[in-house]
Amino acid sequence: MTPSTPHQFKSTCSYCGVGCGIVVNKDHQGRLSVEGNEDYPVNRGMLCSKGMNLHHVVADQTDRLLHPMMRWHKAMPRQRVRWDQAIDRMAAVFKSTIAKHGPDSVGFYVSGQCTTEEYYLANKLAKGFLKTNNLDTNSRLCMSSAVVGYKKALGEDAVPIAYADIELADTFLITGANPAWCHPILFRRLEQHKAAQPEVKVICVDPRRTQTAAQADLHLQIIPGTDIILHHAIARGLIEQGWVDYDFVQNKTEGFAEAKGAAFKRSLREAAQMCGISMQDLTLAIRYIGQAKNLISMWTMGLNQSSIGVDKNLSLLNIHLITGQIGRAGAGPFSLTGQPNAMGGREVGGMANLLSAHRDLNNPAHRQEVADFWGVEEVAAKPGFTATEIIDALQSGDLKVLWIICTNPSVSLPDAIQADLAMQKGTFVIVQDISNRADTIDWADVVLPAAGWLEKEGTMTNSERRISYIPKVVDAPGEALPDTEILMRFAKKMGFHGFDFETVADIYDEHCALTKGTNIDISGLSHQRLKTEGSFQWPVPHPTHPGTPRLFEDQKFYTPSTKAQLFAITEDQYVAELPTEEYPLILTTGRIRDQWHTMTRTGKVNKLQQHIPQPFLEIHPLDANMKGIKEGMPVRVSNERGTVEVCAKITEDIRPGVVFLPMHWGKRISHRKSRANNLTANRVDPVSKEPDFKYSHVQVEKI
Ligand code: SF4
DSSP: OOOOOTTEEEEEOSSSTTOOEEEEEEOTTOOEEEEEOTTOTTTTTOOOHHHHTHHHHHHOOTTBOOSOEEOSSTTSOOEEOOHHHHHHHHHHHHHHHHHHHOGGGEEEEEOTTSOHHHHHHHHIIIIIIIOOOOEEEGGGGTTHHHHHHHHHHHSSSOOOOOGGGGGGOSEEEEESOOHHHHSHHHHHHHHHHHHHOTTOEEEEEOSBOOHHHHTSSEEEOOOTTOHHHHHHHHHHHHHHHTOOOHHHHHHHEEOHHHHHHHHTTSOHHHHHHHHTOOHHHHHHHHHHHHTOSSEEEEEOHHHHSSTTHHHHHHHHHHHHHHHTOSSBTTBEEEEOOSSTTHHHHHHTTOSTTEEGGGEETTOHHHHHHHHHHHTOSOOOSSOOOOHHHHHHHHHHTSOOEEEEESOOHHHHSSSHHHHHHHHHHOSEEEEEESBTTOGGGGGOSEEEEBOOTTSSOEEEEOTTSEEEEEOOOSOOSTTOBOHHHHHHHHHHHTTOSSOOOSSHHHHHHHHHHHTTTSTTOOTTOOHHHHHHHOOEESOOOSTTOOOOSOSOTTSOOSSTTSSEEOOOOOOOSOOSSOOOSSSOEEEEEEOOTTOOTTSTTGGGOHHHHTTSOSOEEEEOHHHHHHTTOOTTOEEEEEETTEEEEEEEEEOTTBOTTEEEEESOOOTTTOSSOOOGGGTSOSOBOTTTOOBOOSOEEEEEEEO
C-alpha cells in the first residue's frame, strides 16, 4: 500500500460489511471526491453505487445536527444548549436514576456503524463503571443468530474464511441473501470468478427471484421459513449418495449420528413438497454440493432474522461439517455482515450478553479478567436487555434512561409502532446522531450532534475479520463531536477514572491489550501499524504477525474437545406466525440496492434516489388479481400490529403467497405510511434474541 499524500486519504467505506477500500481526494478548496482503492485486497478499486457517492453525504450538511438540544420536560420544545449543560444534565439524570432504581434502570443502544473505539468506550462505561450490562446494538438485528451458530458449532464467533477464498471455490450456496444488491462488490468478485471459470456453480435459495437468484445456476425459490427442512434434505441426500467426508466426520466432529437422525426425519420428496420446490431441483442442488471440490456458503438476514434463526444456521453448518468443507482453501461457511463494523462491535463485547474479546458474560473468570483490567471491583453477572428487550423494559418502566448512539430504532426495530410508544414513554432518552433525518429524534430529551465518517478517526472490522484504519479528513460541522469525545466527557463528569485517553489510538491500544491471549488476539496491532502497513485479519497476536486469512486450517476447533459440533435440529418447521384466513399472505422485508438502512445518509443523495425513489410492495400477479390490484396502484398492507400504504409492484419474481416490502423508509422520509416495521413482530429467536423480520402474516387490499 502506498502512503497517502496530504490531500489523499486511504479509508474504508462506511456502509456494508464488505468493507471496500476507498481513496478520498481533497482538493485545495476542501472539496472531496472518492474512488476505489486499487491496492486494497477487498475491492481492488471497485466500488458500488453507494460507495461511489459517499462524498456527497459528507458534502451535503443541510441535515446535520450542529449543536446539543435539550428539553427540561416532555411537554416543552427542545432548545439549544451548551455541551457542558447537556453533559451535566445527563450525568445528573444517570446518577439520580441509578441511586433510586439501581444500575439496570439505565441502558445504551448502539450500532454496528460505530467505530471499534466508540464501541469499546461505551461498553467499558456501561459494564465497568455504570455497573449494568444494558448495552446492546443494532447488530442484534443482523448477526446474532450467526454468532450463536458459530459458537455452538465451532466453539467461537469466528468467520472461518476470507474473500480470497472466493476465487478458490467451485460451488457457492447463497441462502437468505441477495449479495448482488446488498454486498455488491463481493458479488462482483464472484461474478468475475464465474466468468473466468464457467464451470463454477452458484445455487441461490430465496423466496424472491432477486438479482442474485437471476444470475445463479439454480434458484431454489423456497417457501419462507422452510430453510431447515431444505438443509436437512440436502444433508440426507449427501449422506444417501455417499458424498460425506467420513474421515473428517469421525475425527474432527461430534454428533453425526444424532444430526443424521434429524436430517432423515423426512423423505426428500416430502421435504421438496414442504419447501415448495421440485424434486429435480432439490436433487440437482444435492449433486452440485456433493460434487463440489470447494464449497462456500454465504448467508445473511434470510437465515439470521428469524425466530428459528440459530437452528437455520446450525443446519447449514451441518452441511459443511459432514462434507468436510471447512478449514481449507476455498471452502467454508461465510456469514456476510450487514454493517461496516458489526464484527468490531462483537470484538469489544458490545452486546448485552458479551464481554470484551468474545469473553462470555456467564463465565465468572471472564468477568473477573475484565474487571481487573478495567480496575473495577466486578462486572455484573446479569445479562442486559437485548435490542427488543430494551423496548419491553421501557414499556414496563424497568428501563428509565436510554442513550441511543448512531442508530435509528424508530424505523429499524420490529413492531415499530410499539417501539415508538416505548421510547416516548422512556423517562429520559438521549439520541446521539449526525442527522436530523433520524426519526428517533422525535422521542429525545437530549439530542447530541456527532461527527460522521471522515470527520473522526477509528477502526472497523469487515465480514472477513479485516481491520482497517479510518482517518479524519475534514472537521465536523458546528459543534458536532466524535462519539469517543462525548462518551469521555460524560464519563469524566460521572467521576469515573479510566477515561483519560489523549488520543483515539490510546483507546485502541487498550482494546487490543484486552484481547491478548484470547482467540481473537490483536495485541500485535495499533493505529500506527494499520496506518503504515494497511489492513489485517484477526488474530494478529504479535507486532510482526501478518494476520490470519483463514481459520481452522489445523482442523482444531475452539470447542473443549477441539472437534466441531454437529447439531440435531428436531423441530424443522416454522410455526411462530402462520398465514390465516384474515392474513393469508407472508410478508418478508429487506433492502434495495442503492439505499442503506433508514436512509438518513443515502436518502439525501439524488443519484441514489433515482434507482428506486419510492417504497413499494412486491406482489405476485395471482395474489394481485385476486384483490383487483393493478401495477402502481396504492395498496394497504395490514395485520394486527399496523398498516403500511405503498404502491404495488406486480412481479412473477416473488412466490405466490409471499409479498415483499423494503425496510428503508420511515415516517419522516416518505409522505406515506411506508414503514415496513409497522407490520413485523417483536418476536425473537430464543437463544440469539434476533428479531424475525422475514415472516409476518398480512393481508393486502387496494386503497
Ligand atoms: Fe461500500 Fe459495501 Fe458498496 Fe463496498 S460493497 S462500496 S463496502 S456499500
